[in-house]
Amino acid sequence: MDLIPAPRIAVPHEDGHHHAFGADPALDAGPGTEDTARWLRRELGAATGWSLPDAAPGEPGELRLRIDPVRAGGSGPEAYRIDIGADGAELTGASGAGLFWAAQTLRQLLGPDAYRRAPLPGRTWSVPYAAVVDGPRFGWRGMMLDVARHFMPKDGVLRYIDLLAAHKLNVLHLHLTDDQGWRVEIKRHPRLTGVGAWRARSRWGHRASPLWNETPHGGFYTQDDIREIVAYAAERHVRVVPEIDVPGHSQAAIAAYPELGNTDVVDTAALEVWDDWGITANVLAPTEAVLRFYEGVFEELLELFPAEVSPFVHVGGDECPKEQWRASATAQARIAELGADGEDGLQSWFIRHFDGWLAERGRRLIGWDEILEGGLAPGAAVSSWRGYAGGIAAAEAGHDVVMCPEQQVYLDHRQAGGPDEPVPIGYVRSLEDVYRFEPVPPKLSPEAAAHVLGAQANVWTEVMEHQGRVDYQVFPRLAAFAEVVWSWQPAPEERDFAGFEERMATHYRRLDSLGVGYRPPGGPLAWQRRPGVLGRPIEGEPPNV
């Protein structure tokens, strides 16, 4: 059946029979299954030409959708089962989400052509008699997409939501702001996008590269775009987690509103949206006025991302250089007034302000693991990126954790060691390396391990100038990642990578039908290479930190 991610149990009927669907199967959609029925009509309908008419009352439909937590197998709200026999296919979810994942599995069973957007002439459709019983290992199965370094227009984001859903991934973390661009409309501060969403040029390659792309770059999502993205994701049981990065990674905001910066140290009015990569010294000033400004930003954001969609709001908190605060009389006065423990204490004061502010509004703060320094409210969660250590410390302290160690699951890192990899960055993280990524470090106590909500693969886009480059870095590795976070895998060294590769043969054909520009197993195609554009490869195996 070549399912990816592998289900818990999939038992093909021993006689090898297939159910051949009729010209237009009747759909019997039970109570609570409307979302999945609509999705099937839209997506499978496009591929097959089926309209999937409602089954007549009392008649068994050839395709039956049910919500029934007991029958779905009991492994949590996202569990499902599929039963295929002579009377067609029955999909049972423990919840709407479980049923939706069942529909994704059915699409895989129908074959790669089920991912096309129009039917091939004469194509008929059958599925093997089988029982599939399935449910995920983790509740947070995510991908972070950096739309700040290179903007991905809205249609590309909607496409990625479909790609995540096709792999049973359920979190899209959108990195909406950084030094190089501000990507979400904030009505009360229009210059954030009016100025902050545009830059004059971009470094072409990693920062070691002497080349520049002189084409101006930019773009942003209007508030209605965000509403559409969030609703589209919700229909596919994908949660969108927004990130506004503070107090570092904020030069685009400072370029738009110079008073947000450390005006007693630098002439912030002369700053522009950054055209280079790396970490800039231009960080937010630790003042009450800046807190009020960002409260206004978060107020609009909370309205765009309702709590039912994402209780979590990501505040970044990573890589905030302290040199301007050290030089700033205003920042030093603030440290004295607060009795803060130097500049690091000031950073944690800044983050803890939003921790409390979000908690008062029924939300949960999540941030990069630097936010641990200085202590957090009990409800706050941590994205462990500098390795496992931050996640381990957070989980042992009772905080929820999303594991995304850069040494393992940063998909901007190169996927092979050869000279043809486009703009090679970081360690070699091959398909097999990602397949053997383990989100729960063995040294965690069982109580701490329960705080690992799951994991996400992070896609930083400095050297991904368009969607084709994103596809190349993300696929096929996201398929391996999906199996890590969905399937119940043995220890990394015991995982059956050869078996996964065999299933990938079919999965590449699904990706072809979907139009995904993945890295072929034999290496990049001519137009996927970037000859002469410097990256920053790191040799050797990544440290286990």
Ligand code: ACM
């Ligand atoms: C990060 O990679 N700076 C979170």
